[in-house]
Amino acid sequence: MIEEIPSEPVVITHIIHETPSIRTFEFSRRFEAQAGQFCMVWVPGVDEIPMAFSAGNAITVQKVGEATGALFSLTEGDVIGIKGPLGNGFSPEGRVLAVAGGVGAAPLRPLVTYGQADTFILGARTAEELLYAGELAGKAEDLRIATDDGTRGHHGFVTALLEEADPASYDTICVCGPEMMMKAVLGILDAHGVADRGQFSLHRYMKCGVGICGSCCFDSSGLRVCRDGPVFTGDVLLRSSEFGRYSRDAAGRRIPF
Ligand SMILES: Cc1cc2nc3c(=O)[nH]c(=O)nc-3n(C[C@H](O)[C@H](O)[C@H](O)COP(=O)(O)OP(=O)(O)OC[C@H]3O[C@@H](n4cnc5c(N)ncnc54)[C@H](O)[C@@H]3O)c2cc1C
Ligand code: FES
Structure with missing residues (x-):
């Protein structure tokens, strides 16, 4: 019910x-x-x-x-x-790595507030779009920064910093950002044999937000992002036909990424 x-x-x-x-x-x-x-x-x-x-x-x-x-x-x-x-949130256990792109830092911020993130990788297109950079510098134990244009931190994507951080040395990897970034992160975790340690927060079009309307259903499992997510583990996403390929608009039409 x-x-x-x-x-x-x-x-x-x-x-x-x-x-x-x-x-x-x-x-x-x-x-x-x-x-x-x-x-x-x-x-x-x-x-x-x-x-x-x-x-x-x-x-x-x-x-x-x-x-x-x-x-x-x-x-x-x-x-x-x-x-x-x-919805369900992140379940941080053991050593925790957070990987954020753009406004995807929003749901990951409480991990730092509650002292649950050992390492935080923060990325954005450019330095002025780095979300919470000042706050995280004061609170996160180990903050690593990447910008696409090199205006601050590593010149390039968060995925390079993820490889450097050795993802297999973490028990939980919490991720939120543009879906193509999350897909690249999942590919790296899979290559290291730790896809199931990844927890990814998805953005999908939602009408009701409470599991009734079906507008956020995810192919091919039919899982509802609002009710069964928005956080899904990497092994679930590896079996999905939709993740990193398309989402849907208000009319249910596919929008390719
Ligand atoms: C669980 C969840 C958590 C979210 N958390 C945040 C958050 O912390 N901060 C934040 O800024 N945004 C967040 N979003 C995305 C946010 O809901 C959308 O940006 C917002 O609904 C757009 O509304 P709009 O009327 O301004 O834009 P619209 O006029 O509806 O759309 C403008 C553009 O945004 C795209 N868009 C619309 N809805 C979404 C969506 N759900 N996900 C991705 N793209 C969308 C459209 O395709 C279009 O390109 C979250 C989404 C979900 C599902
Ligand atoms: S938004 Fe209605 S079922 Fe998810």
């Missing part, structure tokens, strides 16, 4: 301009969310969209379209609705 989860009105208390395209919205209520769990955010009069909890009382949003654009027009004191925590 699927339980009714109400959307709770919360007041935006603080807005942090993290990068030119990403803002963190802190709100008036703290939710008991694990790293990797998400909420459905009601943007009044516009839409309800999935967002990872970047803290118990915060979401971190990249502006990409209508609803995220509307969120960016809100100010402190405005009200949004939060339904959650939803």
Whole structure:
């Protein structure tokens, strides 16, 4: 049975301009969310969209379209609705490596807040789009940075830093970022024989967020990203026909990556 989860009105208390395209919205209520769990955010009069909890009382949003654009027009004191925590989060055990690309750092941030990440690999296109770089430098035990254009850290992709870090020496590898990046990470873990230690947080189009509508079903297993995910282990994704190949839009049409 699927339980009714109400959307709770919360007041935006603080807005942090993290990068030119990403803002963190802190709100008036703290939710008991694990790293990797998400909420459905009601943007009044516009839409309800999935967002990872970047803290118990915060979401971190990249502006990409209508609803995220509307969120960016809100100010402190405005009200949004939060339904959650939803889905399964990361299950960090033993030595933990986090690998983040772009706004994918959002669901991984609580691992650092709770002292659960031994190494954090953070990547972005360019230095000014590195999310939480200052905060992580102060809190993460071992922070490694890559930028596509070489403006900070390693010149290139996070995958080069992953190879250097010896993924087989970690018990859990938590990953979130653009799907092609995650596919490359999974390929490396598989080559090292540790695909099952990888935990990947997926982004898919969602309507209900609670397992009813089927809009987030994943080929070929039919797993629902909102209910059975959004975090899946690498061995499950290796068997999927969809991961790294396509996602679906609101009408269910395939969108190739
Ligand atoms: C579990 C989960 C957690 C997420 N966490 C975050 C987060 O922490 N921060 C964040 O900025 N975004 C996150 N997203 C993605 C976020 O939900 C979308 O960016 C948002 O719904 C886009 O809404 P929009 O109306 O602004 O854009 P639209 O106008 O709907 O679309 C603009 C563009 O974004 C693409 N898009 C739409 N929905 C998604 C989606 N679900 N995943 C990937 N691309 C999408 C569209 O294909 C289009 O190219 C998460 C998604 C999921 C499923
Ligand atoms: S979004 Fe409705 S089933 Fe997942």
